[in-house]
Structures are given as C-alpha cells and as structure tokens.
Amino acid sequence: MRAARLIKMVLLLQSRPVMTAAELARELEVSERTVTRDAQALSEAGVPVYADRGRAGGYRLVGGYRTRLTGLARGEAEALFLSGVPGALREMGLEDAASAARLKVSAALLPSLRDAPDTAAQRFHLDAPAWFREPETPALLPVIAEAVWDDRCLTARYRRAGGEVERTLEPYGLVLKAGVWYLCARVAGGGPFRTYRIDRFEAVEALAERFGRAPGFDLPAHWAEHAERFARSILRAEVVVRLSPDGVRRLPHAVDPLAAREALAGAGAPDAEGWVTVTLPVESEEVAHGQLTALGPEAEVLAPASLRERCASDAARLAARYARGDAG
Numbered sequence: 141m142r143a144a145r146l147i148k149m150v151l152l153l154q155s156r157p158v159m160t161a162a163e164l165a166r167e168l169e170v171s172e173r174t175v176t177r178d179a180q181a182l183s184e185a186g187v188p189v190y191a192d193r194g195r196a197g198g199y200r201l202v203g204g205y206r207t208r209l210t211g212l213a214r215g216e217a218e219a220l221f222l223s224g225v226p227g228a229l230r231e232m233g234l235e236d237a238a239s240a241a242r243l244k245v246s247a248a249l250l251p252s253l254r255d256a257p258d259t260a261a262q263r264f265h266l267d268a269p270a271w272f273r274e275p276e277t278p279a280l281l282p283v284i285a286e287a288v289w290d291d292r293c294l295t296a297r298y299r300r301a302g303g304e305v306e307r308t309l310e311p312y313g314l315v316l317k318a319g320v321w322y323l324c325a326r327v328a329g330g331g332p333f334r335t336y337r338i339d340r341f342e343a344v345e346a347l348a349e350r351f352g353r354a355p356g357f358d359l360p361a362h363w364a365e366h367a368e369r370f371a372r373s374i375l376r377a378e379v380v381v382r383l384s385p386d387g388v389r390r391l392p393h394a395v396d397p398l399a400a401r402e403a404l405a406g407a408g409a410p411d412a413e414g415w416v417t418v419t420l421p422v423e424s425e426e427v428a429h430g431q432l433t434a435l436g437p438e439a440e441v442l443a444p445a446s447l448r449e450r451c452a453s454d455a456a457r458l459a460a461r462y463a464r465g466d467a468g
Contacts, residue, residue, distance in 0.1 A: 142178075145170070149178055150187060151243050153201045160198040175199075233282035278321055278338040287311050287346040291353060293328050297342040304342060310351040313359035314338075317367075324362055333357075335366050371398045375421035379428050380443040382417050385410075387438030394434045395420065417442065 145168055152167055153159060161172040168175065179199055182189045188202035287294045288311045297306045308328040315322045321338035328351065375396065381403075383391060388407075392400040403418040410416050422428035425447050432439050433454065441448045 146178055146182060153199060158198040158200040233285060280341050280344050281321055281338055283344050283346055284311060284323060285314060288314055291350050293347045293349045293351050294344050296344045298336060299340045299342055312357060315363050333362060371396060374423045375399055377422050377424055379420050379422055379447055381420050382415050382440040382442055384438045385414050387435050390435055395431045
C-alpha cells in the first residue's frame with residue numbers, strides 16, 4: 141500500500157513544478173506528517189525530492205528527474221479512452237484505473253503541455269443520461285464489465301417476456317444509450333449476436349473460461365445496425381397526416397426520428413396553404429395518438445378514420461373547455 145502511495149507521490153511531483161504538503165496530503169488522502177515521512181523515504185531511496193521552506197514553499201523534484209514508472213498498464217490505457225465519460229467509468233468500476241492513467245499521462249507530458257487535461261475538460265463533456273429521468277446504475281454492471289474487459293464467458297439469468305432464461309454468454313461489448321446500459325453478446329460456442337438490457341439480468345457469474353473474439357467484430361457498427369433494425373421492427377402501422385410548416389419542423393421531436401425522416405422524404409409538394417401530406421410509420425394507433433397530440437393544431441390526421449375521429453373528439457372537448465371563459 142505504501143509503495144503504491146510513494147509511486148503516486150513521485151508522479152504527482154513529476155507532473156507539477158511544486159506541491160505543498162497540504163496539496164499532497166489531499167491527493168494522497170493521508171496526513172501532512174505522512175507526506176513528510178514519505179518524502180524522506182523517497183530521498184533516502186535516491187529520488188531527489190527537495191523541500192522548499194517558507195510561505196511559497198513545497199515539495200519538488202530536483203534536476204528534471206523523470207521516473208520510468210509512467211508506462212500505462214493495459215487496463216489503464218483502455219480506460220483512458222473512456223475518460224470523457226466519468227459517470228460511465230464509475231458505473232463500470234473503472235474510475236480508479238482511469239484516474240491512474242490520467243496521472244501517468246500528465247507526468248509524462250512536456251511542461252508546455254501540462255495544462256492539456258484541464259484545457260480539454262473545460263471544452264468537452266459528455267452527459268450521457270437522458271433528460272427528466274434519474275439514472276440508475278444496474279447492480280450487476282461491474283461484474284459484466286470486468287468479463288467484457290477480460291473476454292471471459294459468463295452465465296446469466298435474464299428476464300424477458302416469456303419468463304426467465306439462463307444462458308452462458310460471450311460478452312463482446314457494452315453500450316450506454318440515453319442512460320440505459322446494453323450488452324452485446326452471443327451464446328457461448330457461436331451463433332448470432334444479440335443485445336441484452338443490463339437491468340434485466342437477474343444474476344450473472346463470470347467464469348474462468350475465456351472466449352476467442354470473432355475476427356472483424358465491430359461494436360459501433362453492430363450497435364448501429366441493431367438500433368436501426370429495432371426501430372424499424374416496432375413501426376408496424378401507418379397514419380396519413382397533414383402538417384403545417386411548423387408541424388414539419390416539430391415532427392422529428394414528436395415521433396421516432398427514423399419514422400419522421402422516412403415520412404418527410406416521401407412528402408409531396410406543399411398545398412396552397414403551405415401544408416404537406418405525409419405517410420408516417422408508427423408503432424400503433426395508440427402511440428400515434430399520443431405523439432401527434434403533441435403537435436396540436438400543426439397536424440391534421442387524415443387516416444385511419446378511427447384515429448381522425450379520436451383527434452377530432454379531443455379537439456372538440458378542448459375547444460369546449462376553453463369556451464367556458466373561466467379557469468374553474
């Protein structure tokens with residue numbers, strides 16, 4: 141434990157010109173007295189740690205000393221590429237590895253580049269969870285993430301519509317989509333790749349057995365194909381809608397983006413009032429009713445007749461309510 145702390149102290153001093161005892165104590169999570177003892181131990185071991193006295197004093201390395209301990213471990217290097225997603229790292233149990241990796245990189249940088257991590261952090265930040273929902277970290281995520289990193293098979297009990305099933309899986313990759321975690325995996329021994337929601341796993345256990353990854357597997361490409369296939373699979377019905385110019389602008393925000401894109405691509409020319417008629421793929425008439433209601437008077441349902449009648453009834457009830465002239 142102390143050896144790791146001494147290494148971290150050297151890396152901290154290597155990455156900054158000077159650090160006070162209080163700063164080192166805070167970074168190392170020890171007392172200032174322990175910092176003094178550790179500095180003495182490093183000096184006795186041949187590491188040129190020098191203590192400047194006085195108000196502006198602190199600890200520094202003498203003579204441009206550079207440690208050779210800045211080589212990244214494999215896990216640290218992999219975690220570093222995800223360091224722009226701190227919440228995701230924390231949920232997968234990789235926050236410590238990423239922190240160590242960033243510290244090693246900072247220590248290895250030239251003095252003129254030492255501010256690069258802070259400069260980047262002030263310009264780019266990824267907030268993955270969706271709006272208006274409290275993100276929940278699946279309890280089994282760290283175990284699954286570790287199996288993904290190590291290419292280890294895992295046994296999993298998974299909840300689906302027909303009940304629970306148990307499988308031995310080859311976990312290829314994790315995807316965080318709008319605050320929801322998914323696992324891309326296939327049944328051990330081969331077969332098609334499938335996508336599982338992490339929060340539907342009831343139990344998982346990482347096995348000692350490792351699997352060989354399929355040559356050419358591309359996680360981003362697999363996810364893009366899965367996402368589009370899923371979106372298309374749920375759009376089983378169609379409605380015909382007339383949209384105002386403002387309705388055209390708002391449509392992609394009210395319905396599935398893929399459905400909006402296909403509907404607007406097939407729209408005819410605007411009529412005399414500037415409105416266009418589109419055929420919109422939808423999940424169901426019930427879902428379409430809720431989505432198109434959000435467009436208010438900027439959309440007119442033409443077909444099916446049952447949905448048009450429902451929207452007309454909503455409009456009549458709304459008009460009657462506002463026609464009363466009071467807020468009671």
